[in-house]
Amino acid sequence: MPARLLVTGGAGFIGANFVHHWLARHPDDRVVVVDALTYAGNLGSLEGVRTHPGFRFVHADIREQQTIEGLLADERLDTVVHFAAESHVDRSIAGPDPFIDVNIGGTHSLLKAVRAVWLEGTGEGAECRFHHVSTDEVYGSLGPDDPPFTETTPFAPNSPYAASKAGADHLVRAYHHTYGLPTSVSNCSNNYGPYHFPEKLIPLCIVNLLLGRELPVYGDGLQVRDWLHVEDHCRGIESILDRGRSGATYNIGGNCERSNLEVVQAICHHVDHLFAGRESLGQRFPDCPAATGEPCADRITMVRDRPGHDRRYAIDAALISAELGYEPGVEFDAGLSATIGWYLEHEAWWRAVMDDSYRSWIDGWYEK
Numbered sequence: 396m397p398a399r400l401l402v403t404g405g406a407g408f409i410g411a412n413f414v415h416h417w418l419a420r421h422p423d424d425r426v427v428v429v430d431a432l433t434y435a436g437n438l439g440s441l442e443g444v445r446t447h448p449g450f451r452f453v454h455a456d457i458r459e460q461q462t463i464e465g466l467l468a469d470e471r472l473d474t475v476v477h478f479a480a481e482s483h484v485d486r487s488i489a490g491p492d493p494f495i496d497v498n499i500g501g502t503h504s505l506l507k508a509v510r511a512v513w514l515e516g517t518g519e520g521a522e523c524r525f526h527h528v529s530t531d532e533v534y535g536s537l538g539p540d541d542p543p544f545t546e547t548t549p550f551a552p553n554s555p556y557a558a559s560k561a562g563a564d565h566l567v568r569a570y571h572h573t574y575g576l577p578t579s580v581s582n583c584s585n586n587y588g589p590y591h592f593p594e595k596l597i598p599l600c601i602v603n604l605l606l607g608r609e610l611p612v613y614g615d616g617l618q619v620r621d622w623l624h625v626e627d628h629c630r631g632i633e634s635i636l637d638r639g640r641s642g643a644t645y646n647i648g649g650n651c652e653r654s655n656l657e658v659v660q661a662i663c664h665h666v667d668h669l670f671a672g673r674e675s676l677g678q679r680f681p682d683c684p685a686a687t688g689e690p691c692a693d694r695i696t697m698v699r700d701r702p703g704h705d706r707r708y709a710i711d712a713a714l715i716s717a718e719l720g721y722e723p724g725v726e727f728d729a730g731l732s733a734t735i736g737w738y739l740e741h742e743a744w745w746r747a748v749m750d751d752s753y754r755s756w757i758d759g760w761y762e763k
């Protein structure tokens with residue numbers, strides 16, 4: 396029987412990739428996206444599924460419990476994939492309140508809605524699944540020789556963002572244990588790929604290079620992250636929805652530890668190479684250093700470190716591999732090169748999301 400999904404935050408980076416992935420692989424399913432369209436939510440990222448018969452977009456906040464309950468009941472939704480969040484660590488340092496309100500309060504509001512409809516309404520809870528998308532940042536920071544995070548690593552969040560995600564993870568766990576809500580949680584590493592808002596490291600560096608700007612790197616640039624292509628992340632979530640245990644938590648990683656400096660240098664190398672082989676790129680992006688043969692790496696600028704910056708994250712993904720047979724498939728250099736290619740081909744998308752006039756451009760094709 397076709398599944399009926401509520402995807403929260405489906406106009407954001409990972410949510411939009413997930414909606415594309417899901418409808419391509421499950422064309423008969425119903426996918427209702429709820430998104431508040433904050434600065435990070437972009438309907439342009441869903442343009443490709445806009446006319447899909449199974450797709451519906453609802454402009455709403457996950458904290459509007461009555462709206463969510465109405466959608467769950469009216470659409471007979473049996474699966475929630477919960478991406479909606481405030482997601483940028485730097486913003487959480489500058490102003491933590493929305494992170495607590497949305498990531499903890501919003502997740503709790505969703506859980507209350509799902510409990511009311513699935514457990515106290517139709518009684519179909521056993522057939523349903525609430526999947527919460529979380530981060531490896533809840534586990535804190537590793538030293539250079541520490542073993543990677545497992546699902547039983549104690550939580551030690553260091554930023555307001557990580558703390559708010561940890562709070563949400565605990566609430567999901569509590570709703571499973573206390574009320575018997577069928578849940579699952581995935582904690583994944585740093586994603587990269589198409590539709591990534593250009594405030595995060597990889598798209599920021601790509602766009603900055605194309606516009607001839609500096610490439611800011613925090614501190615000594617030796618902070619290590621594990622990089623996961625967003626398509627692999629979507630496949631990982633799909634495997635959990637398909638055959639993951641209710642009540643379980645799974646780590647999803649890319650088996651790809653890189654320092655931030657290495658990532659930025661790799662972007663520079665790819666852009667140098669691409670511009671050297673295609674004269675037309677230099678004409679389209681004349682401010683890019685590579686357009687005049689200047690090495691892009693010359694634009695790397697070390698800037699003051701982020702307060703409390705975690706040194707290293709690494710994921711042990713043995714559980715999802717052993718239990719669900721899931722492995723990431725996209726090799727980092729190939730994934731990075733394809734991502735740069737995507738930004739080169741989708742200049743209108745990134746220029747639009749960086750421009751307020753984009754808001755009027757998208758008016759008119761979604762419901763409130």
Ligand SMILES: NC(=O)c1ccc[n+]([C@@H]2O[C@H](COP(=O)([O-])OP(=O)(O)OC[C@H]3O[C@@H](n4cnc5c(N)ncnc54)[C@H](O)[C@@H]3O)[C@@H](O)[C@H]2O)c1
Pocket residue numbers: 403404405406407408409410429430431432433434435436437455456457458477478479480481482483497501528529530531560583584585586587592
């Ligand atoms: N990006 C990563 O590398 C990464 C890594 C691990 C975990 N995660 C988690 O994955 C999820 C998605 O991350 P992302 O990078 O796609 O984030 P994003 O910031 O790109 O997208 C977030 C989306 O949520 C929407 N949203 C925000 N507040 C909302 C609210 N109150 N109601 C409804 N919608 C709201 C925004 O409009 C946006 O579309 C988040 O929960 C994040 O914590 C992300």
